[in-house]
Amino acid sequence: MTDFTARITMPETARRGDVVPIRVIIRHPMEREITAEGLTPLPRRIIHSFRVTYAGEEVFRMALSAGVTANPYVAFTTIATETGTLHFEWLEDGGAVHRREARLVVTA
Amino acid sequence: MSSPISPRFAETPRRAVLLLPLAALPARAQEESFTAAERALLAGRVPVDGGITLDIPTLSENGNSVDLSVRVDSPWTLRDHVTAIHVLSERNPVPRVASFHLSHRAGRAEIATRIRLATTQQVTVLAETSTGQVHRAAREVIVILGACVEGG
Numbered sequence: 504m505t506d507f508t509a510r511i512t513m514p515e516t517a518r519r520g521d522v523v524p525i526r527v528i529i530r531h532p533m534e535r536e537i538t539a540e541g542l543t544p545l546p547r548r549i550i551h552s553f554r555v556t557y558a559g560e561e562v563f564r565m566a567l568s569a570g571v572t573a574n575p576y577v578a579f580t581t582i583a584t585e586t587g588t589l590h591f592e593w594l595e596d597g598g599a600v601h602r603r604e605a606r607l608v609v610t611a
Numbered sequence: 612m613s614s615p616i617s618p619r620f621a622e623t624p625r626r627a628v629l630l631l632p633l634a635a636l637p638a639r640a641q642e643e644s645f646t647a648a649e650r651a652l653l654a655g656r657v658p659v660d661g662g663i664t665l666d667i668p669t670l671s672e673n674g675n676s677v678d679l680s681v682r683v684d685s686p687w688t689l690r691d692h693v694t695a696i697h698v699l700s701e702r703n704p705v706p707r708v709a710s711f712h713l714s715h716r717a718g719r720a721e722i723a724t725r726i727r728l729a730t731t732q733q734v735t736v737l738a739e740t741s742t743g744q745v746h747r748a749a750r751e752v753i754v755i756l757g758a759c760v761e762g763g
Contacts, residue, residue: 523718562714563711563713565709568707570705570728572725572727575725578721578723579722581717582718
């Protein structure tokens with residue numbers, strides 16, 4: 504989907520053992536299904552799942568519903584364990600998958 | 612759960628028009644589905660009040676975007692840490708707004724997001740820990756303009 508963008512805000516480096524705050528905002532309509540009479544019908548299209556792995560291990564997972572705003576924002580934390588890549592993965596209705604990654608350098 | 616004498620019942624007819632089709636379900640059915648969703652999450656466990664800091668505005672101008680943040684007190688050891696945080700709405704068409712699953716590597720139970728609220732209602736948070744405990748917190752939010760779908 505071309506209308507998907509993600510902004511991931513987190514430090515580039517952290518000391519081992521630090522709790523690192525991560526904030527993520529994506530551009531996505533989180534479209535609720537519209538079926539009512541007199542309204543233009545719109546199919547439901549929401550991001551229903553957001554998953555984050557860090558150095559291959561899952562650190563955070565979120566199940567979303569139509570009750571989450573358009574352009575979903577989420578903040579969470581992870582412990583800086585080792586220098587590695589965080590993979591961010593969003594699953595959308597209809598099977599579309601969006602992926603982004605970010606690198607965290609961990610110092611002793 | 613919530614007080615039977617609540618100002619929001621007085622506004623239901625007026626809002627019901629505004630909220631279609633998002634709030635197409637009658638309020639009673641929504642509250643029943645909320646109760647069922649909460650019961651399913653609890654799975655027989657009895658929630659403990661407290662231990663949760665639920666930050667959400669008491670009065671929200673716009674139900675399309677309501678800031679919510681949750682912090683759960685936890686010793687955060689391998690044995691005893693928070694594993695899940697669930698956000699439930701009493702009067703949205705979908706009672707389970709969002710669930711956050713935390714591994715031990717989260718480091719602490721502190722999450723934030725933005726939610727839609729169809730109307731004035733109670734927002735409930737359940738937090739599960741790895742020891743099998745469930746903490747519960749709830750806050751009433753007055754919504755001025757509901758998260759409705761207006762026009763085509």
